[in-house]
Amino acid sequence: AQTVTQSQPEMSVQEAETVTLSCTYDTSESDYYLFWYKQPPSRQMILVIRQEAYKQQNATENRFSVNFQKAAKSFSLKISDSQLGDAAMYFCAYRSAWAGTASKLTFGTGTRLQVTL
């Protein structure tokens, strides 16, 4: 079974600075998808960024980028120019690319990000 580990329960960053959230995962599969979701105080889950394992290029979405290290099974999220609205819980998630019973998402325990002035 796949597992996702987020070893940083809480992180803090000053506004306009850069912060990196860590995520590692364990899988025996070669083809899969990785995601970062944001959960603000409203508790609505919002997709931040996705990465396909077969792509070597790291995904980027505006101020958000990932460092995907497939061999190390590492998938960190970098937030540049942090804004107050970035304060939230961030979850890393794994999904098998096999279109069978393994299409479920497996989540890490989350990292709470605080943004200070």
Add this chain to the structure above:
Amino acid sequence: DGGITQSPKYLFRKEGQNVTLSCEQNLNHDAMYWYRQDPGQGLRLIYYSQIVNDFQKGDIAEGYSVSREKKESFPLTVTSAQKNPTAFYLCASSIPQARVGRTEAFFGQGTRLTVV
């Protein structure tokens, strides 16, 4: 607008009672999921369904039941057998063929269940 609707937003249940949480989607997604969220434990999968009339247990299915009679609907029943049902429940949907189109799951706004 397409999306996932969960109702109610807040739900109170007396001990020993069954209660059903509603989840409806109009995204035309085949796959639907139920997750439970507790503080410090992330999201844990309760049940998921890839097609109508079929569903599989997730990691914490004991004390829960589901049905999938329509593509749009995936209700979750929290039974009296669930020992600690107070939690935040999230419903999600996605395209099961992960390589076709968007691969992520879309989430509802959640239901907060409290046992009183």
